[in-house]
Amino acid sequence: MAMLDTVKTALRINHDILDSDIERLIGVAQDELIRVGVGGDLAISDDSLIKQAIVTFCQSQMESDIKKAERFDASWLLQIDNLRKTGDSDESTD
Numbered sequence: 001m002a003m004l005d006t007v008k009t010a011l012r013i014n015h016d017i018l019d020s021d022i023e024r025l026i027g028v029a030q031d032e033l034i035r036v037g038v039g040g041d042l043a044i045s046d047d048s049l050i051k052q053a054i055v056t057f058c059q060s061q062m063e064s065d066i067k068k069a070e071r072f073d074a075s076w077l078l079q080i081d082n083l084r085k086t087g088d089s090d091e092s093t094d
Contacts, residue, residue, distance in 0.1 A: 029057035053079040
């Protein structure tokens with residue numbers, strides 16, 4: 001499943017109207033992963049931990065309930081910190 005489809009499924013979006021916004025957020029998440037020290041190849045890979053972090057970032061940005069958005073953001077920050085510290089998540093399971 002492509003990253004766009006993965007994120008749309010997690011956001012429970014079944015139309016194409018927001019596709020460009022979601023694709024932009026996916027790119028921002030990948031750029032942020034690289035910025036904090038996750039390798040560029042890993043940040044754009046199909047690794048399950050990377051996918052989940054990107055989904056969480058998109059949820060934090062698309063959530064209209066501020067409390068939920070804050071929880072998603074806190075989860076995103078924890079995920080990228082852990083990914084940065086491990087440097088490689090090849091041992092994860094899909």
